[in-house]
Structures are given as C-alpha cells and as structure tokens.
Amino acid sequence: MKLLILDRDGVINYDSDAYIKTLEEWIPIPGAIEAIARLSRAGWTIAVATNQSGLARGYYDLATLETMHARLRQLVAEQGGEVGLIVHCPHGPDEGCDCRKPKAGMLKHIASHYAVELAGVWFVGDSSGDLEAARLVDCQPVLVKTGKGQRTLAKPLPAGTLVFDDLAAVAAQLLQ
Numbered sequence: 001m002k003l004l005i006l007d008r009d010g011v012i013n014y015d016s017d018a019y020i021k022t023l024e025e026w027i028p029i030p031g032a033i034e035a036i037a038r039l040s041r042a043g044w045t046i047a048v049a050t051n052q053s054g055l056a057r058g059y060y061d062l063a064t065l066e067t068m069h070a071r072l073r074q075l076v077a078e079q080g081g082e083v084g085l086i087v088h089c090p091h092g093p094d095e096g097c098d099c100r101k102p103k104a105g106m107l108k109h110i111a112s113h114y115a116v117e118l119a120g121v122w123f124v125g126d127s128s129g130d131l132e133a134a135r136l137v138d139c140q141p142v143l144v145k146t147g148k149g150q151r152t153l154a155k156p157l158p159a160g161t162l163v164f165d166d167l168a169a170v171a172a173q174l175l176q
C-alpha cells in the first residue's frame, strides 16, 4: 500500500501563530490540493495527522474543524482525488495525551486503521514535533519549507530528514 501521511497546518494549508480558527482562515497552500489529488489518482492513500490544541484552548469547536476537513475533501474530490483518514489531537499541551505530536499516537492510529507497518512511510510536516513523531515510529521524516518549515530548518533535524520546498515538490518526487 502506498501510504503518505501529512501534517495539516503549514503543509496543506497556511498556518498562523494565531491558529486556524475559522473556515475562512483555512486557505490551501498553492499546489497542495493538486499534489494530494495527483498522488491519490496515482494510487496513493493520503492520511492526515494534525495537532489541534485550539480545540482545548476554546479557539474553535469540533464542528468548525470538521468544516475545514470537509472543504479539504471537497477540493481534492473536485480534482478527482480522495483524502483518507484525518486524525486530530484535540488536547492541550499539558493534558499528557498519547496523540499530540511529537508523540506518535496519531501515526499509530493511522497504521492500525490501514493495517500497515509504519517503517519507511513518509510523514510530511513543517514542525520539529512532526519530525520527532516520525522518528519514534520509524517513518521517513520529511520537512517542507512552508508553514513553520523555515524556522524548523534553523534547528538541528533528525538524521535522515528529507527536505522539500513544499508539498507539490514532495508529490513530484514520489510520482517520478
């Protein structure tokens, strides 16, 4: 199974230090929707693992989050593709959950959903926590320079991290 796991904010859509709190603030990064659709049409299963502590912080509710994910699914479907499982961590940083990145609970959830091993599966993120979560479960850590990627690049990266300009470049590499 060709499985690709994506972080959301800063990879699929623009991120904000003020969080993405409304559907109007959820704006796809140029090329990201097309990249997901191209990969999907080529037989890749695209899953998403996203921290959403804004829920615990009360910045937005689950219904609003779901409208963003419905929009993502709609935009990809309009290009003949499909988005697979989207997993989010609703907890705050102090709740000690097992799903918040840099922990790997969401990646494990995705693996069990599809009954696949995670070793070598590319996990594409923009933050250090994404890369750390990948390493914990032997995924291939992949950093994009969008979102917080440039800040992340300024710090030491986990060994073997692959770096791309954006999700479109990741897709181009995988579809070579």
Ligand SMILES: O=P(O)(O)OC[C@@H](O)[C@H]1O[C@@H](OP(=O)(O)O)[C@@H](O)[C@@H](O)[C@@H]1O
Pocket (backbone or CB within 6 Å): 007, 008, 009, 010, 015, 016, 017, 018, 019, 020, 049, 050, 051, 052, 053, 054, 093, 127
């Ligand atoms: O990149 P993903 O995982 O899809 O989502 C990140 C968001 O949940 C938010 O995560 C927050 O981190 P804290 O949760 O406050 O540490 C901040 O980095 C926000 O800027 C960001 O929008």
Ligand SMILES: [Mg+2]
Pocket (backbone or CB within 6 Å): 007, 008, 009, 010, 011, 015, 125, 126, 127, 147
């Ligand atoms: Mg992110």
Ligand SMILES: [Zn+2]
Pocket (backbone or CB within 6 Å): 089, 090, 091, 097, 098, 099, 100
């Ligand atoms: Zn959690």
